[in-house]
Amino acid sequence: MCNLTNYHSHSLYCDGRADMETFVRFAISQGFSSYGFSSHAPLPFTTAWTMEWDMMPLYLEEFRRLKEKYTGQIELVIGLEIDYLTDENHPASACFQALPLDYRIGSVHLLPDANGQIIDVDVPADKFKQLVDSSFGGDLNQVIRCYYQNLLRMIELGGFDILGHADKIHYNAEAYRPGLMDEPWYVSLMQDYFTAVAQKGYIVEINTKAYHDLGTFYPNERYFKLLNELGVRVQVNSDSHYPERINSGRADAFQALKQAGFRTVVEWHDGTWQACAIGR
Ligand SMILES: [Zn+2]
Ligand SMILES: [Zn+2]
Numbered sequence: 001m002c003n004l005t006n007y008h009s010h011s012l013y014c015d016g017r018a019d020m021e022t023f024v025r026f027a028i029s030q031g032f033s034s035y036g037f038s039s040h041a042p043l044p045f046t047t048a049w050t051m052e053w054d055m056m057p058l059y060l061e062e063f064r065r066l067k068e069k070y071t072g073q074i075e076l077v078i079g080l081e082i083d084y085l086t087d088e089n090h091p092a093s094a095c096f097q098a099l100p101l102d103y104r105i106g107s108v109h110l111l112p113d114a115n116g117q118i119i120d121v122d123v124p125a126d127k128f129k130q131l132v133d134s135s136f137g138g139d140l141n142q143v144i145r146c147y148y149q150n151l152l153r154m155i156e157l158g159g160f161d162i163l164g165h166a167d168k169i170h171y172n173a174e175a176y177r178p179g180l181m182d183e184p185w186y187v188s189l190m191q192d193y194f195t196a197v198a199q200k201g202y203i204v205e206i207n208t209k210a211y212h213d214l215g216t217f218y219p220n221e222r223y224f225k226l227l228n229e230l231g232v233r234v235q236v237n238s239d240s241h242y243p244e245r246i247n248s249g250r251a252d253a254f255q256a257l258k259q260a261g262f263r264t265v266v267e268w269h270d271g272t273w274q275a276c277a278i279g280r
Contacts, residue, residue: 003236003250003254003265003267003278004027004030004031004032004033004247004250005032005034005035005235005236006027006032006035006036006236006237006246006247007034007035007036007038007077007079007103007105007162007205007235007237007268008036008038008081008105008162008164008205008207008237008238008239008240009023009035009036009037009038009237009238009239009240009241009246010037010038010039010040010081010239010240010241011023011037013037013039013051013055013058013059013062014039014040014050014051015040015048015049015050015241016240016241016242017241017243018242018243020037020062020063020066021062021066022243023035023037023240023243023246024066024070024074024076025243026243026244026246027074027246028070028073028074030246030247032074032246033074033075033269034074034075034076034267034268034269035074035075035076035077035246036076036077036079036102036103036268037059037063037076037077037078037079038079038080038081038103038105039051039059039080039081040080040083041080041081041082041083041096042056043085043089043110044085044088044089047120050083056099059078060078060099060100063078075268075269075270077102077103077268078101078102079101079102079103079104079105079161079162080096080099080101080104080105081104081105081107081164082096082104082105082106082159082160083107083108083109083110084106084107084108084150084151084153084154084157085110086112087153087157090106090153090154090157090159091104091106091154091157091159091160092157092158092159092160093159096159097159102268103161103268103273104159104160104161104162105160105163105205106154106155106159106160106162106163106164106202107163107164107165108147109122110122111143111146111147111150112146113135113136114136114137117135119131119135119136121143121147121169121172122168123172124172125172125175128172128173129172129176132176140173140176140177140180141185143169143173144180144186145189147169148189151163151166151193152193152196155196155197155200155202156200158200160202161202161203162202162203162204162205162235163197163202163203163204163205164205164207164239165205165207165209165218165219165239166193166197166204166207166218166219167190167193167218167219167223170216170219170220171210171214171216171218181220181222190223191226194219194223194226194227195230197230197232198227198230198232201233203233203234203266203273204219204232204233204234204235205218205234205235205236205237206224206234206235206236206237206256206257207219207237207238207239208236208237208238208239208248208249208250208252208253209238209239209240209248209249211248211249211252211253212249217249217253221256221260224257224259224260225260225261227260228260228261228262233264233265233266233275234257234262234265234266235265235266235267236250236254236257236265238250254278254279257278258278258279262278263277263278264276264277265278
């Protein structure tokens with residue numbers, strides 16, 4: 001099969017459900033040519049889903065062991081999925097830049113409420129609705145604006161290669177208020193956002209994690225044409241937390257990308273990012 005790669009994946013070092021080696025073995029058995037790990041980077045507080053700093057040496061060491069062991073079978077790369085939290089904690093922060101990583105994914109999962117309390121908005125739609133009502137006074141537009149403001153700030157600060165699940169909030173927001181994505185202010189917000197992403201030259205992942213369950217990619221397929229027109233480089237990632245899902249939604253994503261006019265995706269080969277033809 002073609003274009004079998006994935007650079008967004010989690011393991012027992014954060015909230016993934018198997019050890020790194022099991023993911024590697026699944027990737028090899030499915031014919032993947034390269035594979036990357038991107039554990040949730042440590043935050044300044046403990047969560048159930050992020051790695052702790054004391055595990056970092058083990059994470060890097062285990063990766064080196066696997067890279068050596070599986071040389072010739074698959075090209076392995078090591079990264080982190082790093083949150084933009086505040087101007088003190090983001091992908092360009094010195095503590096993350098100092099790590100010997102091949103790449104970094106920049107993502108937003110958390111937002112401050114009016115009192116500065118950090119709220120995890122990357123939750124199921126019913127929980128999201130409760131949070132918007134209980135923590136943000138029911139002001140969905142404000143939550144959305146804050147989400148993209150933080151993403152834009154992260155984009156400005158840099159320090160990462162791949163924009164993680166670029167518009168993930170859209171599913172929950174659309175569930176909260178159906179039709180939102182067609183509202184003129186949201187349409188223009190997204191146009192401005194992707195234009196800023198394109199200007200900075202980031203790789204935008206087409207995140208397939210929820211495709212089979214929720215029927216959408218992140219970013220939503222409706223933006224693929226715009227991304228192509230803006231000259232954005234894309235990459236298909238499954239954001240897998242389970243080894244058996246490393247290939248989930250991939251074929252559908254490639255189909256949608258081709259329909260939107262994309263001819264290449266970015267893959268890691270021979271120690272660097274390369275533009276590779278779709279369907280080669
Ligand atoms: Zn994420
Ligand atoms: Zn992830």
